[in-house]
Amino acid sequence: MMAVHKQVIKANENQVQCLGLPIYSPVSGKVFPLEHHPVALFSRGILGCGVMLLMTGHKLYAPFDGTVEQIRAGGTEFILKSRQGIQLLISLDINERYLPLNGLRYYINQKQSFTAKSLLFYADFRQVKEPIHVAVTIINHQKLGGIYYSHQQVLAPNDILFHITAKQRR
Numbered sequence: 001m002m003a004v005h006k007q008v009i010k011a012n013e014n015q016v017q018c019l020g021l022p023i024y025s026p027v028s029g030k031v032f033p034l035e036h037h038p039v040a041l042f043s044r045g046i047l048g049c050g051v052m053l054l055m056t057g058h059k060l061y062a063p064f065d066g067t068v069e070q071i072r073a074g075g076t077e078f079i080l081k082s083r084q085g086i087q088l089l090i091s092l093d094i095n096e097r098y099l100p101l102n103g104l105r106y107y108i109n110q111k112q113s114f115t116a117k118s119l120l121f122y123a124d125f126r127q128v129k130e131p132i133h134v135a136v137t138i139i140n141h142q143k144l145g146g147i148y149y150s151h152q153q154v155l156a157p158n159d160i161l162f163h164i165t166a167k168q169r170r
Contacts, residue, residue: 007141008034008049008162013150020145020165021082024063024116025154026090027134029053031161037135039093048089048137051149051162055092055132058103060121061157062114063088063136071110074099075121079139086164087139098128117157136161143167 010033030053037043037052060078069079069087076092076099094101103124108114125132138147145165154161 007145008051008147008149011148011150015148015150019148020163021064021084021086022160023086023088023162023164024061025053025151025156025159025161026060026063026120026136027053027055028057028154028156029055029134030153031149031151034135034137037093037133039133039135042091042135042137047091047135048139049141049147050088050135050137053134053136053154053161055125055134057156058122058125059119059156060090060092062116062118062120063090063157063161064116065114067113068108068110068120071106075101075104075106075123078120085140086144089135089137089139091135091137093133093135094128095130101125102127119157138164 032052034052035043041047064082066082069081078090080088101123105122107119145167149162
């Protein structure tokens with residue numbers, strides 16, 4: 001399978017350990033290249049570049065210090081902005097027959113600030129009988145350098161999902 005965005009790079013943990021800005025995993029789950037996402041808007045990189053997770057658990061955490069720009073699609077899409085200006089889209093692909101989500105609770109609202117690893121959202125996903133594919137994409141990736149990930153499985157909020165480097169100036 002060919003990579004959609006060449007700036008998303010799979011590397012080993014030693015290679016990325018001190019590289020760029022760490023982005024903590026917002027959800028727990030198994031990590032895959034974004035091309036594995038079942039929705040073409042994500043798998044083809046139309047909504048940014050990043051990775052896909054098969055979600056386990058019921059919580060969504062802040063991947064960095066920043067603000068909530070938007071919460072959309074019944075609480076299944078979040079646009080977050082870091083203090084450095086990185087715009088991150090977190091989209092939970094949940095069949096609409098499971099909406100509204102049971103036990104849905106927001107711990108932060110739109111336009112509010114948060115710190116890395118803060119709990120942002122909780123829902124009881126036990127009713128959802130299908131895998132939940134989570135796209136974690138950087139919307140403004142054109143302004144950045146490499147996006148490096150190393151883990152095959154992450155536990156939110158403590159594991160780093162990927163590291164982002166600055167774009168090289170020419």
